[in-house]
Amino acid sequence: MKKNIAILMGGYSSEFEISIQSGNVVYKYLDRDLYIPFRVHITKDGWYYVDDHDQKYSIDKNDFSLTLEGSKITFDAAFNTVHGTPGEDGLLQAYFELIEIPQTACDFYPAALTFNKRDCISTLKPYGIPTATNYFLNKGDTIDSKAIIDTVGLPCFVKANKAGSSYGVSKVKTIEDLLPAIEVAYKEDDEIIIESFLSGTEVSVGVIQHNGKDTVLPITEIVSENEFFDYEAKYMGKSEEITPARLSDEDTQKVKDLALKVYQILKMKGFSRSEYIFHHGEPYFVEMNTNPGLSEASILPQQAEKAGISLKELFSNAIESCIRLQK
Structure with a gap:
């Protein structure tokens, strides 16, 4: 029997439109043989299921259900693509934990911790993770x-x-x-x-749970045309993203080991993408994204492709992992 999957997108932050793009990619590639996808827009005005004709139907927040043509629809899992608040800061994660619906992102506390850059760095420092001053x-x-x-x-x-x-x-x-x-x-x-300021090669490292195992994806080197990897560089083509990164085998292993260590220290689940800068030859942690962009051009899907993981497989694996962990 096919599972009903709510694809959460939007949110309350400046990243609203970017999240809509990510959610629509998940909707496009989700395996229709296994799942029935529902696009759910999370907005300040309300939560809505949006059909293929852009017709909106309210979500009942009491149990996260939907009523269509007199029939109540419930969901087997929520695919969380909300960047920023409330999808990346722990609020949605806590809500879904309370109503016992599996969701694909990490748990509420790691989400809140990593969303707060200051608290995240303060947590990692005692473990010897190098960061900027x-x-x-x-x-x-x-x-x-x-x-x-x-x-x-x-x-x-x-x-x-x-x-x-x-x-x-x-x-x-x-x-x-x-x-x-x-x-x-x-x-x-x-x-x-x-x-x-950390001077050196900047890389982005995706770590996911794949087939029940914490897996480091091929590394992406970031070469920005601007002063740093800003909004234009990320979303308007003002950067070159090279996967796999042009690193020595030794440096590749260094940053892979560090990224996996950070993922496990922070008790991550699902997708993550963390940024590092090689400063004086050593990788320094910059920040962690727990709901990274998922458009075809986004970094994590690029890395998955290089690892031989299609978007259909990537998304199916995320759903089945969160359902398995909920049981």
């Missing part, structure tokens, strides 16, 4: 530009603590650029992380 600010704090620069140096990066797709991120080259960059970051979040 950082400085934390909350909205309303006194800003001592000299103390910040004395701590992290120049150039540095100012980032919104809880945001994705490089929203609220600026590269700061002079002390005069610091305050404007902080204001940009505060537009996305009331918490900020300021980090020292």
